[in-house]
Amino acid sequence: MNINKSILLVEDNPQDEKLILRALNKVNLANQVDVVRDGQQALDYLFREGEFAAHQGDELPAVVLLDISLPRVSGLDVLKRLRNDPKTCLQPVVILTSSDEERDRLKSYENGANSFVRKPLDFAEFAETVARLGIYWMAVNKPPLE
């Protein structure tokens, strides 16, 4: 278990944010979640720039849960930026989106996403999916940089 690791949730919808946090809370991962609400904030967080300049020395999160439709900078652009930079090119990224469009899925993988998860409509399923995600990426998966 990566106790010191964090999860970065990039989600602009406040209700989805609440529901995701609640689900992660159920599996005791809520206090390790950092939330940013648009693409630019996500980049600033990951590159330790802008409002997050103070966090220079922090470790990168174990996983980034990234929505596609985000204000300012879109999820896919964030992904591209991450993959282009040597500091963050190995960062595990899970695209968590309500879109089930084939082209969104393909574009995500083409741009280097590690995983593509659709937000289920059914809430119970949604909560379970999020919980499983959290457990997998925090406990089961081994990140590139220990």
Add this chain to the structure above:
Amino acid sequence: MRIRTRLQVVAAAAVALVVTMALLLYWSQDQLAAATSAGSLADEIAISLFERSLSRSDYLRNDNQRARMQWGAKQRQVDELIKRASTRFDPATAGTIIDRMRMNNTESAAVFAQIVANRDSAHSGRRRPEQATEIENQLEGQLLLKTYDIIADTRNLQEAIRARIAATQQTVTRVSLAFIAAVAFLVIIASWSLGRLVGKGIANLQLGAAAIGAGDFRHVIPVAGEDEFAEVARAFNRMSGALAESRAALEEEVAARKRNAERIEQLNRELSANVSQLLGANQELDAFAYAVSHDLRAPLRAMAGFSQALLEDFADKLDGEARDYLDEIIIGSRHMGQLIDGLLTLSRSTRGELRHDPVDVSAMAERIRRELELPQPKRRVTWHIEPGLCATGDERMIEIVMRNLLDNAWKYTAGNTEPVIRVSAEMEGSQRFFCVADNGAGFDMAHAGKLFQPFQRLHRQDEFPGIGIGLATVQRIVHRHGGTLHGAGAPGKGATFRFSLPGEGGAAEYPQKETA
């Protein structure tokens, strides 16, 4: 005069010449023959005279009485010959000679008779031998002279013959030359005038043909006289007139066609514009449907999610009724989610490229059957799926069609004791139809018009749940493949849905506008 006539005249002249020459030759031959025979007659006279002389000589020397007879015979012969000669010879040239010859011959006979009488006197003693001999010598001399005269005259006759032959030849030569000159003259004149005529005629025709060939259909070839060239010239003029007319007609038609083509092009432009507009409108509609259904999901998730959260986290603080209300909210959300999904599927069914792949419909049906049976293992349904059913089309979309139809069949036979679902194919005319039939609840054909309209249902929610978008989607997909969809049923007796998927040659696919 026509050229042919001219040529005929020349030919006739040539023929006339030949004929005349032939006649002339014939005539001259004739003359020659006559002359020759006349000549031989003269020779015969000479020979007979010579023979008569022999007889005389024989008589006078030998006193041969027979010779005396022969002399007489010969003299008569000569007379006869001279008579014949008078018919053979031209009296003008030889008349005098022949008369002289006859006279001499007759006188010869008289002289001979005197000689004979003299001999007889000598023999009878009436005359002294010396006297008789002297008289005989005189008479013989006379006879000889006469004989020589006749012979000389025969030579004159030969001369006359030769002269005649010469004259004939001269005539022939002169006449021939005259004729040849005349005909040559005629031929030269005719050739020259004919040549000029033909030359001019051909020159005119050449000019005319060149002008017409160059496109000047109004050129008129001058028509002179009534000969063949005139006819040809007229024919050419008619031809050029006809050409001018047909060209005018062609130009008219070309202009008309050009106008038509322009009109068609204009119509095409308008059509393309309309098509673009329609395509644009369609794409916008689809994009709208997609965006709407997408954007509707998030708040739906919130509604359902927090209702569920309430139920879970505050179960102890809520009484039964409160929990029921929350359940209703959740059910409503779920229903709305299904509607959104249905809308999304409907909108997706007309987006994207329509593929044309071979699809194993039987295998697809079997797969869907298993997926339907798995969650409800207790349901016993009799399936008849015809093996080897193949279609050509978009597999993804055909899957939606089969899923919807089989889903419906499964759903609407829920109340049956002996449910039967059949998947088959049949030919209607030249078109192949796939059929999904069940013996379930069916529907009232009176409402068949609503069958394929979105959200129009023919059963109540408590009878059979559903949102009423399945068949609308099926119809859209089938139509996109260029096929037709028919539904038939009767309440309580089941329903049959038939659709066709024309392989190639379905509805023309318009290129989708690319959206990023």
